[in-house]
Amino acid sequence: MTESGRPPADAMTNPRADRVRDVAKLAGRPVRLRRGQFLAEGPQAVGEALRAHRDALTAGGSELVTEVYASLECLKKHPQLLELAEDPVCRLHMRVASELVLEAMTDTVTPQGILAVCNFVDVPLDQVLAGKPKLIAVLCQVRDPGNAGTVLRAADAAGADAVVFTASSVDIYNPKAVRSTVGSLFHLPVVTGVEVGDLVRQCKAAGMMVLAADGYGHLNLDDLQDESAARGFDQEVPESQCELEKPTVWLFGNEARGLSEEELMEADHRVAVPVYGSAESLNLATAATVCLYATARSQQRDGRQ
Template sequence: MSNPRADRVRDVARLAGRSARLKRGMFLAEGPQSVREALVAHRERLSRGEEGLVTELYASQACLDRYPELAEGAPGVQTRLATDEVLSAMADTVNPQGVVAVCRFLHRPLSEVLDAGPRLLAVLCQVRDPGNAGTVLRAADAAGADAVIYSGSSVDIYNPKAVRSTAGSLFHLPVVTGVDVAELAAECAGRGIGILAADGYGTLDLDALQDASAGRRLGAAEKSTTDDAAGSATGSGDSYDLAAATAWFFGNEAQGLSEEEISLADHRVAVPVYGSAESLNLGTAATVCLYASARAQRR
């Protein structure tokens, strides 16, 4: 393909817009890393007898020469060579990395995710920046979380910038979108999943919770001291066991969690800041919190 004004090129480029994505149930994956992971997920779905994920793939010859695994394609995927001009017209970035894939939406129903018995969930409440939405998903993937859940007021995770920010992690773990957080909180309570609100003004200190978790693991503290420091997921108002099944609530970049969202949580947890920074950004705070739970659960 060499004509950047062709109808097919314009049709693909429209998926950079939310309305076109919602209408077609499709989104764009750009760059070798993201497309590679999309193809892996595509093949895994087919092996389970499910519908494939990738429908179309456009790549330059230079890209296929450098990443021959992309040239292998996958069953049901229409693969076409395209010039750099065509790829630039399709992609959302100014300098695309030589490959663009058209993918089907891959979010799951909330009930399906919760019925699977998750141990660690990342919940994004009113997160508006696509880069942050993707970065938190990538951190959740790295921490071994079971799913990432986006409230109905959060940014579209299929936004091209959000997809790029996940660096392929979007294709690794279940994603739930358009969730009502009050409904989610009720469902978590019914399943014994604790809810922690990441909040700079929290009454619980994440370091203290981690110390208590380490004390239990190593047997370094007396039982009474450990219980007073951390307790369990259903313990007193000043205690929580990080090893318990947990859903972390992360709020809006500027305002944080709303009072209503905080009220749905079992505890408010603060990440301590030892230097002069006013606070941590969303991606960093989420990473610290998710890894704290992951370490406690996996030990």
């Protein structure tokens, strides 16, 4: 950028330029799949992408971010993003673009002044399991990109070791899904496109317990938490096959229908979040958060002892 604050000579101002159209095409799934790339938008997400990019390069890995476009106004407000992108490790040349160009690049109604083209971040399941994970969240047939992103964010907050999107779930690289993760997509390993049966088999072989979140489940999550707490206090509790402290895989189903009968059959146990009032159920993201936090709490307590 020029010191005067004026747009540099190579600023992009033509919203119909080929490069702009190329970026805009990442709104479509087939193009994302073909290129293995997706868009991160807004100062927070781009910041997280750049930090993940720097960490990957520092660790000898491959690049995560390939292009960054920002408005002058955004760069003035977030100078640290320019510094980060152009630092000696990241080595990215941040292109200044007009608001019109940025608008043409995304499907957002209110573009946030900066976006990055990123390489897919998903990893193979083997790699996740090699790290001896204690908590994995699996989304089966989840349809809404916002829900998918919100559960990924909640899994990150709960300290999960990975999030898996099965082949039948929405694309986590969908722009709305990426936005809903608020950067968490760059914080923890993500696995995509696996079949539930394969996934469960591999996780069980790795010694993990598989729990299905199911409103009609025969086990009550609060009872399991009470039993876990009781074990923590060396109280006598009936022996349980479903100890929340164990390394756990949680399966979460479709927003309207929950998990299918086949998916339920794969689980070791079906666990219901208790409903104390008159609501029929919680929505997907809130139910998943309660489940993931219940496991996280039990494992944390267990880890302290």
